[in-house]
Amino acid sequence: MDTRSMTTSPVVALRAVSKRFATVQALGNVDLVLRPGEVHVLLGENGAGKSTATKILAGLETPDEGEVVVDGEPVALRARADSIRRGVGLVAQAGSLAGELTLVENLLLSHSSWLARRRAAADSLRRAADAAGITLELDVPAHALGVAQRQLGELAIALAQGARVLLLDEPTSSLGPHEVGGLFARLRRLAESGVAILFITHRLAEIRQVADVATVLSHGTVSLHGNVSETDDAALLRAMTGELPSRTPDRPKRTVGPVLLRLDEVTASGREHVPLREVSIEVRSGEILGVLGVAGNGQRTLADVAAGVLRPSRGSVRTTGDVAYVPEARSEGLLPHMPAKRSAVLRRLTEPRFARFGVLDDRATGRFAKELFDRHDVRPRDPEVPTGLLSGGNQQKLLVGRELDGAPQVAVLHGPTQGLDVRATDAVRAEIQRAAGEGAAVLLVSSDVDEVRGLADRLIVLFDGRVADQFDAADFDATRVGRAMAGLST
């Protein structure tokens, strides 16, 4: 037992909590104890119940059975505001900032008579950010910030609201190594100042860098709990999946064919702060081009332009054949409020088998969705569930599966394994290899350097909207990549 765990009393806890959604037992008799000064990592496969546990602590869901305990007292958290008042801050999985508003305005959303308090809010946000060592752009709309900045913004807002507990649902899933390091340094610093932190991740390597205590959920129940220093990865993996996952297969040999995706001197302004500037790339059939860079350096705009959802202001984009697109924000590729079967057929709405006289055939879409869910292990296998109520990882499996099915000629994939558990990550990487093997030209944008390095044949690094460096995967050199990502000349 960690001595700290014995001496500090919990600030918040779940005690014997159960929660059911229709046919799914999301949590069964779960205990989870968060103590001041401790970073507690919550692990488990996609759909294991991690977000549900977090939402109950955040006042966004109520338990069917069991209690939420704050400072030793059972409490009823009926709304997010109840939980904020008790000092529980949340950095949600999909982010919860209103995109059109600045960070200051987002903070003000949680207060009344907001115009009058604008300056006070800006000051408190700045102070909170400073205390956590965060530098923020407070005056641009949240959607113009990179993922890492939005997350840090949410973190600062929580602190400005007086959080003593921070719940972070997969904060690292779309961050690069440098940003992850920065986030962890801040989390350790906050923990040292007495904040209790709950942190969800699928990346095992991160656990030892930041966490003191681990709880593993499997199908909604606690399958392991203990100090991180006293467990090993094999035990954690077994508790998550009941078995050890297989290794990602080696890179297969592929036949490279004609250019299927070409950008010529493309300049474009998307929603990112940084425009894309004079970018030229070519991706051939059977080839995977990896795109690296610190988030916010034009990656999102590049992906949108290559996928044809954003027009360049200068230059040209040429694609051959069907283009698959997995955007960075998965909700953009799905219909969150519609049944999952609608999201499953989104690319195929014009096919006669799904629509008659302009009306969707519910049975046909249901059958198609069921098959897609079987092929890509989307759980639960229920095509009627509203898409947005699937767990984050299962939404991702649906999206990637839908896009890579049907042998697209061009695939633009931005963070395709974001939020996926170890097993699903392996499955998606194998799918990407298969798509390229079958002749697709793949543009793979990811903050996960190891993923890009493992899959891509060639790489480019984006900095400030430009291609800062490019090289073959065989010539990968971490120092060189680091320099290019930081904008230092190579």
Ligand SMILES: Nc1ncnc2c1ncn2[C@@H]1O[C@H](COP(=O)(O)OP(=O)(O)OP(=O)(O)O)[C@@H](O)[C@H]1O
């Ligand atoms: N509001 C809801 N209505 C119906 N089902 C829900 C709802 N919220 C969650 N679920 C279901 O509860 C289960 C647990 O989901 P949860 O989001 O907690 O998983 P998770 O461990 O966070 O997964 P991931 O790693 O994919 O984010 C899933 O089967 C999910 O589909």
